[in-house]
Amino acid sequence: MVCPKCQSNNVMVTTETTGMHTRNRGRGCLWGIGRLCLIVCTCGLWLLIGKSKGKSNTKVNNKTVCICQNCGNKWYI
Ligand SMILES: [Zn+2]
Known part of the structure; x- marks a missing residue:
């Protein structure tokens, strides 16, 4: 590796972490009401099913970065 x-x-x-995206599924008011109905209808069974879902996905991007110790130049490969 040679500094350009x-x-x-x-x-x-x-390696440098460039971005962290936390993706939350858009669930509004209607979903809350609908979920409540489902919990009541299934006698709370839905809570057990619903727990496994609704997770937020975190995506981490790693980039390889080169830092020159001589002049401090930084570049990505
Ligand atoms: Zn350099």
């Missing part, structure tokens, strides 16, 4: 700026090979390669 100063041609030094004193480059540190590391």
Whole structure:
């Protein structure tokens, strides 16, 4: 690995977390009422089923980043 700026090979390669997306499923008021009805109708059984669902997915993006120890130049590969 050689720095494109100063041609030094004193480059540190590391991984950087660029973005964390937490995806929440859009559930409004209507869903709350509907869920409540389902809980009542199924005598609370729905709560057990509903628990496994409704999870938020967190997506983490990792990028490989090179940092030149000589001039401080930073670039992604
Ligand atoms: Zn450099």
